[in-house]
Amino acid sequence: MITALDHVVLRASFVDGAVSAYETMFGRRAQDGRFRLRNVGLVIEDEAATAHLSAIVFATESLDDAARLLERRGVPGKREAERLVLARAATHEVPIALIERAGEPQPSSLVGADxxxxxxxxxxxxxxxxxxxxxxxxxxxxxxxxxxxxxxxxxxxxxxxxxxxxxxxxxxxxxxxxxxxxxxxxxxxxxxxxxxxxxxxxxxxxxxxxxxxxxxxxxxxxxxxxxxxxxxxxxxxxxxxxxxx
CATH class of the missing domain: 3.10.180.10 (2,3-Dihydroxybiphenyl 1,2-Dioxygenase, domain 1)
Structure with missing residues (x-):
């Protein structure tokens, strides 16, 4: 059902330099607050409140199949656009969603680093x-x-x-x-x-x-x-x- 961790969401202030900070740490260039590494993405969403990791998004080959299986296992989900958002009561308050993904996205380009x-x-x-x-x-x-x-x-x-x-x-x-x-x-x-x-x-x-x-x-x-x-x-x-x- 779940094939990979697609990306993690970080809510942090763009004004405070969250994106440029991660560009420095990764040695890679962001695109609209998004980074892609070999096996995962990091998505930074602009928020002025205290910075925190806010969500996990897993990859699956079929959202329909995943939704049916998770429902049978007592984990209801709701389709929102191109993702299946799992009920927070079932995930013990960790925000978790699933998306369909085929293949591996290309890593973000390097910036001043080998x-x-x-x-x-x-x-x-x-x-x-x-x-x-x-x-x-x-x-x-x-x-x-x-x-x-x-x-x-x-x-x-x-x-x-x-x-x-x-x-x-x-x-x-x-x-x-x-x-x-x-x-x-x-x-x-x-x-x-x-x-x-x-x-x-x-x-x-x-x-x-x-x-x-x-x-x-x-x-x-x-x-x-x-x-x-x-x-x-x-x-x-x-x-x-x-x-x-």
Missing amino acids: EAASIVALDHMVIRSPNPERAIAFYGSRLGLDLRLDRSNPQWNTRLLFFRCGDLVVEIAHDLNAGVSDKPDRIWGLSWRTPDVARCHARLSKAGVELSVPRDGRRSGTQVFTVLSHTANVPTIVIGGLGRW
């Missing part, structure tokens, strides 16, 4: 949930995403669920100390891929982006660094190396 130093794809996106079993039922059983890992780590105070979706992971993070509740889920953060961590870090540092120093990632063979500016309030890391989900 490919190795640019951001090329999304590695994973993070959704924070107060109820991990509910998340397994929704993202795994109802949406049909492939649950690849379910791991709790008291040192991190976190239970992590990794759902494979095309060439990336939808990660559900649960705060162990907070306990389980019926509060809403929320889209939280993004982890971007680069072919060369050192070159990407050097490019961004030269452009005035605030960064942490590169460090070993949790996956063997990876390095990561945190992006502390130019993200419109989105918790963001950049990851590179041989490790993959």
Whole structure:
């Protein structure tokens, strides 16, 4: 049913420079606030309120087939133009829609950066949930995403669920100390891929982006660094190396 994550929506002020900030971070040119990477898009919608990730849009081969299957699985949706918008009560308040997509769109053009130093794809996106079993039922059983890992780590105070979706992971993070509740889920953060961590870090540092120093990632063979500016309030890391989900 779901073949990929098509794009993520970020609401942020154009006046405050959200689009140019992401052009700097990605090393790619936006078109009407839209970016396309190898495996996902980022759509920035102009909003003067506090910047935040506001929606997830999955790709499917047939909206009609997806709508029928989701209805049978207890996830009603409403057709709005060229998309199927899922009921917020069923998605635990995360705004989710589906669109039809054939083929892979071309990535946005590079701006003053070589490919190795640019951001090329999304590695994973993070959704924070107060109820991990509910998340397994929704993202795994109802949406049909492939649950690849379910791991709790008291040192991190976190239970992590990794759902494979095309060439990336939808990660559900649960705060162990907070306990389980019926509060809403929320889209939280993004982890971007680069072919060369050192070159990407050097490019961004030269452009005035605030960064942490590169460090070993949790996956063997990876390095990561945190992006502390130019993200419109989105918790963001950049990851590179041989490790993959």
